Each structure stands twice: as structure tokens, then as C-alpha cells.
Amino acid sequence: MLAPSVVLANTDYKIDLTQPEHHKGEVSITFPASEEKFLDIKMPAWRTGYYRILNLANGVRDFEVRSNGEELRWEKVDKSTWRIYLPEQSGEVTVDYEIYANQLGRRSRHIDDTHAYLDASAVFMYADAWRNEPISVSLDVPEDWKSYSGMERQGDHQFTAQNWDVFVDSPIETGINTHYAFTQDERNYEVVFWGEGNYDAEKTVSDLKKLVGTGDSIWSDYPFERYVFMIHATTGAGGATEHKNSTVIQRPRYSFASRDDYLSFMSTASHEFVHTWNVKAYRPSGLVPYDYQKENYTDLFWIAEGSTSYFQNHLLLHAGIMEPSEYFERVATSIDRHKAKPGRDVMSVAEASFEAWIDQYGDRAHNDSVNIYSEGALVSWMLDSELLETTEGEVSYRDVHNELYQRFDADHEGFTAADVLTILKELTGRSWQNWWQSNVETPADIPFETMLERVGLELVYEKDDEPEVWAGWNANDTSGGMELTRVSKGSPAWEAGFTPGDVIVAFDGHKVVDGRFSDAFKEYEAGESITVTFFRRDQLHEKTLSVKAKPATDAKIEPVDEPTAEQQARFLQWLQIPHPNA
The missing domain is CATH 1.10.390.10 (Neutral Protease Domain 2)
Known part of the structure; x- marks a missing residue:
């Protein structure tokens, strides 16, 4: 394995995570000296792989800036940009702020007493003037934490990148975790598990090793020499995001063991790998x-x-x-x-x-x-x-x-x-x-x-000798009835004029006992007309619904x-x- 090359950093990022219980970290960034009258530094409004405006600047508090030991004047010129006014003889500019990180499910930033997941787009600011210059990032973490990233490692908790775009596409997983490493076709891979769950780590790593050997079935070569899989087994979060040299995959902690769950996980891992x-x-x-x-x-x-x-x-x-x-x-x-x-x-x-x-x-x-x-x-x-x-x-x-x-x-x-x-x-x-x-x-x-x-x-x-009737709606049972959540265009329910939010309470004048609307609906046959009683805007209404046979589903x-x-x-x-x- 080749020793990592040392990159001279033009912009230095640091984050203190030694008190993570309240989802907060202390960020410090040192930018090179500039001869300009002001320096605009920005927090991204979104992150790669998730095409939504996230307004990530909402996690920033206690913003301060200094140069040569003196505080500098600054103002916020839009929701994601801080303008720093520079004196004529300014040196390096150091920006400090607190970041609040409790967005695990968005795979942007999350800090707690067991780990921190840091996507730079949601944690660290940047300046356009230095976007193409090298950077370094160092972490101050609790004693038992271990840190991993697709960036080049310069120490236990320090990494470097050729520029901001590599940095922002190379998330960091640090905390109490389990780490595996393997080599496949002279490329180096790491797998990092955070969280307890019903996964089989050894099998997962073995199958990931098989997966990463398939890239040449489509492409002529690989765009990386090292790749990191970050796997979160957690609660209340699911999804995955691709990155330049790594991926993060989140699953509910007990959704790994069954064959269907496992294939779902491996399909996600493969999806993110293809994204490389x-x-x-x-x-x-x-x-x-x-x-x-x-x-x-x-x-x-x-x-x-x-x-x-x-x-x-x-x-x-x-x-x-x-x-x-x-x-x-x-x-x-x-x-x-x-x-x-x-x-x-x-x-x-x-x-x-x-x-x-x-x-x-x-x-x-x-x-x-x-x-x-x-x-x-x-x-x-x-x-x-x-x-x-x-x-x-x-x-x-x-x-x-x-x-x-x-x-x-x-x-x-x-x-x-x-x-x-x-x-x-x-x-x-x-x-x-x-x-x-x-x-x-x-x-x-x-x-x-x-x-x-x-x-x-x-x-x-498969042919059904007794096909179910079909209305074309989706619904949730509630204490007061069956609330429609979706009505398919062209369906019987659509043609009858039903819409999401309608709360159905009775069929043909009969209240459905114990909320068993689906069971009651099955008693009808295709072609029958049903008088449906429902609430809309808290007012009682009736409509006639002519049901049809359920379209063929369950294809094989x-x-x-x-x-x-x-x-x-x-x-x-x-x-x-x-x-x-x-």
C-alpha cells in the first residue's frame, strides 16, 4: 500500500466534537490572507446526491472572525453568505462558529454521544477564492472515537483533500464504530459500521468484496484507488448517498437479516457503487x-x-x-x-x-x-x-x-x-x-x-376466479372512519368525485364496525353501485360509487x-x- 501523499493545505478546517451530547460542534476555519476589501464565505444550500434546497446555514450560531488577533467586521448578505470586511494589512482570516447537527436522515450532519457524521456541505463553509486550493481538516474527538473518510489520511483524526470539491464529496464518519478493510484487484476498501443491528458484518463485507469486483462488467476501469462504505444501523432514518470515494447507507437497525431486507440493502450498496x-x-x-x-x-x-x-x-x-x-x-x-x-x-x-x-x-x-x-x-x-x-x-x-x-x-x-x-x-x-x-x-x-x-x-x-372489487383509492383507518390518502386518476373513486382527505364513515347507510372498511368493501361485486357516506371539511356528504374488478396485479x-x-x-x-x- 502506498503511503499517502502530503498536501500543503491552503485552508485549514478544525472541529471540536469533545462535547457531542447536545448535537453541537465547534468549527474553526483559517483562510489564507487576501488583498481584497472583503471576503465572502458561504455555507452550501444543498448537498450532492440529494436534490433539494436544504438551507444548511440554519445550523450556524455564534459566528466570529479574527485576523492578526483582532476581531473583524462582518455582515450576512444573504441566507448562506457571510461578508467579512478586511483591513489593508490583514493576514490569515480565522472564522469560528458553532454548528448544530441533528439531521441524521438527511445524511448531512449528525452529532451525538456515539458518533458524528459530517458531510462538509452541511458543516463547513467555503470561499470561492480558495475553492480550487488544497485543504486539511482535523477533528478533536472523545478518546475512544475512530475517524474514517475517503480523503487522504494524515493522522488518526486528520485528513487532506486536493480542493473543496473533493472535501465536500468526502464525508467523515467518526465515533464508536466497527471497521473492516480488504483489497480487491489492487484497490483498497474499508467498511465502517455504526450502530447496533441484526446485520451479519462478516457476510456483508464478504458480499461487498464480490460486488466491487463487478465494475469492469460495464466500465473499462475504476475511477478510484480507495473506497469507503459507511453503514448506519439506526432508528428513524433510511436511505443512502453516493460520494466521490465513499458512500453512506442508512437502514433501520433490524432491517438487515431477512433475505428480502438483505437484498434491499445490497441493492442500495450496488446503486451507490454504480454512482461512483x-x-x-x-x-x-x-x-x-x-x-x-x-x-x-x-x-x-x-x-x-x-x-x-x-x-x-x-x-x-x-x-x-x-x-x-x-x-x-x-x-x-x-x-x-x-x-x-x-x-x-x-x-x-x-x-x-x-x-x-x-x-x-x-x-x-x-x-x-x-x-x-x-x-x-x-x-x-x-x-x-x-x-x-x-x-x-x-x-x-x-x-x-x-x-x-x-x-x-x-x-x-x-x-x-x-x-x-x-x-x-x-x-x-x-x-x-x-x-x-x-x-x-x-x-x-x-x-x-x-x-x-x-x-x-x-x-x-395469475387469474383470480373471484376478483376483488376496486375503487382506486388508498386510505388510512382512523378512529372516525377511513381517510383517503390518494385517488387514482380515471378510477371509480376519481370518476365519482372523491379526493384525498375525505373520511368515509359508511357504505349503503351502514357504519362499518371497528373500522374494518376493507373487509366490508370486499362484500361487493364488480359493477355494483355503492352509496358512500363521508365527511369533507367536517360536513357530511353522500356519493354513489360504481366499483369495478381490480386490475391485474402481482405480475410474475x-x-x-x-x-x-x-x-x-x-x-x-x-x-x-x-x-x-x-
């Missing part, structure tokens, strides 16, 4: 360079997130961590969810990408919108299938992503839709402009049955018994494993 290339090594031009003070718009988030979701389980299959039947089950579930979402006919993945910064809520999220992750994954699959079919298996969507990796360095240049279309044309010898217009810029009509048939699979729905994907040679070949070209019935 797709987003961190290459990403859309709207995100290059990151502007930490405002939204960064692009119509290609569906590639950044959706294609990552598409590839995540391919790597698990390739590594032997997930069985083909388990993969088919997850694809079938995604098909069911797609078909049950009216928004698929309204919003394209390009529009969803541009709108990603806007929180969709209520019925709009379901009826008029799609998700960049799930819909982006399905459009990615559709493009992969078309590429394989058009080129008789010579070109796959993996080749497109490897070309993006080879041509676009996210530190300098991002890619556009035109760049993707150029790559598609160069790889296949034909224009993909019409396909793009029909399936990316317009809501896609995804031919699932055709795509599956090409690879020797079929979509199956099954391999055909005797796949043709072409289907077997296409399956292998698609997933890089043999067809189950080959």
Missing part, C-alpha cells in the same frame, strides 16, 4: 461544476439516477449475490407499479428530470408525475433492449455508459442529451433522435412483453421452457449470465 462512475466520474452538464448555492437543473437526471437504478441489480447478478428469480421478482414489481401510476401518461423522464428539485405532493405525485429513479430505470431498460435488438447483440446500454465515462470527466465537463445521441449514433450507425423524442422527451409507452420475449421471458398474471416474470438460441444469446448479452433454461 455514473454521477461522480461523469454526469450531466447542468451539474458541472456543482453550484452549491442554488438548484442545478438538467433534463438528464433520469440517466444519473434511473440508469443507476437499472444497473444496480445487474451487478448483484453478475457477482452471484442475487439469484435470477429474485431479479425477475423485482422487475415484475416495477412493472406493476408503473402500470398502476397514471402519471406515466402525463410526464416524460426528461420533464421529471428538470422538475426533480420540486417536491411533488398529494395526488399530483401519483397522477401527474413520474419518478426519475423508477421510470428512468424502465426507460434505460427499454433503450438497452432496443440497442441489443438493433445491433444483434453487438451493442448494449453498458457500452453507452462506458463511452460517457471515457469522454466526460465530471471535474471539467458534463454531457448533454446531444452528446448521448452522438454516442448512440456512433455505436450503432443510425440516428436515435426519433426514439429519444418518443420515449425520453415524451411519456414512454414501454413494450414490456416484447422486451421480455426477446430474452426468453414472459409476463404472467417466468423463463420460457425452451428458449431459442437467439433468446439465449440475447439474455446473456443483456444480463451477462446464462438463461435459466439454457
Whole structure:
């Protein structure tokens, strides 16, 4: 293992975490001397990997600034910017402030008596003048704490980075934790567990070692020499975030042991690992360079997130961590969810990408919108299938992503839709402009049955001799009735005029005993009309609901018994494993 290179720091960051019980740390930053009249220092308004304005400056208190032992005048010029007025003979400028860190679920900053998770975007300020200069960060922590980061280590609790952008994309996990290390293909990996849970650490590390060996199934090489997995087993938080040289994965502490939970965890780990290339090594031009003070718009988030979701389980299959039947089950579930979402006919993945910064809520999220992750994954699959079919298996969507990796360095240049279309044309010898217009810029009509048939699979729905009736609403039982939370566009409930917030109290004049509305509803048959009594704005109303048979759900994907040679070949070209019935 090579010794880390020593970086001369131009900006020095320190944080005192020796009294963490109240979620607070004391930050001190020393900036180089400047000949300017003032220095603007900023706290980011969002963090990478989570496309929402978070207003992270709300954690700052007791701001002070000094130079040459003298306090300097400052003022806040906007919600995230502090302007420091510099004297003519100023030296280095030292800024001190307290940071409040109790946002574990946002994976931005969290300090307590067992650990601190520090994403620099939510903890440390920066100055544009020094953004491209080296930095160092040191931590003063309780005696039994251990510190880890994807940055270069210079001591037990000290790290360095080439510049702010590496620093802000290299979170720190410090505290009472369990650490593992391994080497795979001459690259170094670390796994850090914080928190008690029902995980099997040895198995997890063993499977992560299998996972990280699959990167070359898509890309020609790796963009790192060292990578850190940070795993939080906790309460009240879940999710994950990719970073340049590491990831943080949060799970409820008892959601690791079952097979389904474990595969969910490993899928998340794979998703974040794919991001090491797709987003961190290459990403859309709207995100290059990151502007930490405002939204960064692009119509290609569906590639950044959706294609990552598409590839995540391919790597698990390739590594032997997930069985083909388990993969088919997850694809079938995604098909069911797609078909049950009216928004698929309204919003394209390009529009969803541009709108990603806007929180969709209520019925709009379901009826008029799609998700960049799930819909982006399905459009990615559709493009992969078309590429394989058009080129008789010579070109796959993996080749497109490897070309993006080879041509676009996210530190300098991002890619556009035109760049993707150029790559598609160069790889296949034909224009993909019409396909793009029909399936990316317009809501896609995804031919699932055709795509599956090409690879020797079929979509199956079990017939129900006594189909359930369907209203098209979702609801929560309350003490006073059944409160609607969602009404699907075009459903019987939608046509009858029901809306979220309505509280249903009776069917056909009969109060439902003990709140068993679902059981009572099952007594009706498709085609019947029901008089529904409900409260809206605390007033009692009645409407007639004409129920229908429940649409086919619980899709299953099954391999055909005797796949043709072409289907077997296409399956292998698609997933890089043999067809189950080959």
C-alpha cells in the first residue's frame, strides 16, 4: 500500500466534537490572507446526491472572525453568505462558529454521544477564492472515537483533500464504530459500521468484496484507488448517498437479516457503487461544476439516477449475490407499479428530470408525475433492449455508459442529451433522435412483453376466479372512519368525485364496525353501485360509487421452457449470465 501523499493545505478546517451530547460542534476555519476589501464565505444550500434546497446555514450560531488577533467586521448578505470586511494589512482570516447537527436522515450532519457524521456541505463553509486550493481538516474527538473518510489520511483524526470539491464529496464518519478493510484487484476498501443491528458484518463485507469486483462488467476501469462504505444501523432514518470515494447507507437497525431486507440493502450498496462512475466520474452538464448555492437543473437526471437504478441489480447478478428469480421478482414489481401510476401518461423522464428539485405532493405525485429513479430505470431498460435488438447483440446500454465515462470527466465537463445521441449514433450507425423524442422527451409507452420475449421471458398474471372489487383509492383507518390518502386518476373513486382527505364513515347507510372498511368493501361485486357516506371539511356528504374488478396485479416474470438460441444469446448479452433454461 502506498503511503499517502502530503498536501500543503491552503485552508485549514478544525472541529471540536469533545462535547457531542447536545448535537453541537465547534468549527474553526483559517483562510489564507487576501488583498481584497472583503471576503465572502458561504455555507452550501444543498448537498450532492440529494436534490433539494436544504438551507444548511440554519445550523450556524455564534459566528466570529479574527485576523492578526483582532476581531473583524462582518455582515450576512444573504441566507448562506457571510461578508467579512478586511483591513489593508490583514493576514490569515480565522472564522469560528458553532454548528448544530441533528439531521441524521438527511445524511448531512449528525452529532451525538456515539458518533458524528459530517458531510462538509452541511458543516463547513467555503470561499470561492480558495475553492480550487488544497485543504486539511482535523477533528478533536472523545478518546475512544475512530475517524474514517475517503480523503487522504494524515493522522488518526486528520485528513487532506486536493480542493473543496473533493472535501465536500468526502464525508467523515467518526465515533464508536466497527471497521473492516480488504483489497480487491489492487484497490483498497474499508467498511465502517455504526450502530447496533441484526446485520451479519462478516457476510456483508464478504458480499461487498464480490460486488466491487463487478465494475469492469460495464466500465473499462475504476475511477478510484480507495473506497469507503459507511453503514448506519439506526432508528428513524433510511436511505443512502453516493460520494466521490465513499458512500453512506442508512437502514433501520433490524432491517438487515431477512433475505428480502438483505437484498434491499445490497441493492442500495450496488446503486451507490454504480454512482461512483455514473454521477461522480461523469454526469450531466447542468451539474458541472456543482453550484452549491442554488438548484442545478438538467433534463438528464433520469440517466444519473434511473440508469443507476437499472444497473444496480445487474451487478448483484453478475457477482452471484442475487439469484435470477429474485431479479425477475423485482422487475415484475416495477412493472406493476408503473402500470398502476397514471402519471406515466402525463410526464416524460426528461420533464421529471428538470422538475426533480420540486417536491411533488398529494395526488399530483401519483397522477401527474413520474419518478426519475423508477421510470428512468424502465426507460434505460427499454433503450438497452432496443440497442441489443438493433445491433444483434453487438451493442448494449453498458457500452453507452462506458463511452460517457471515457469522454466526460465530471471535474471539467458534463454531457448533454446531444452528446448521448452522438454516442448512440456512433455505436450503432443510425440516428436515435426519433426514439429519444418518443420515449425520453415524451411519456414512454414501454413494450414490456416484447422486451421480455426477446430474452426468453414472459409476463404472467395469475387469474383470480373471484376478483376483488376496486375503487382506486388508498386510505388510512382512523378512529372516525377511513381517510383517503390518494385517488387514482380515471378510477371509480376519481370518476365519482372523491379526493384525498375525505373520511368515509359508511357504505349503503351502514357504519362499518371497528373500522374494518376493507373487509366490508370486499362484500361487493364488480359493477355494483355503492352509496358512500363521508365527511369533507367536517360536513357530511353522500356519493354513489360504481366499483369495478381490480386490475391485474402481482405480475410474475417466468423463463420460457425452451428458449431459442437467439433468446439465449440475447439474455446473456443483456444480463451477462446464462438463461435459466439454457
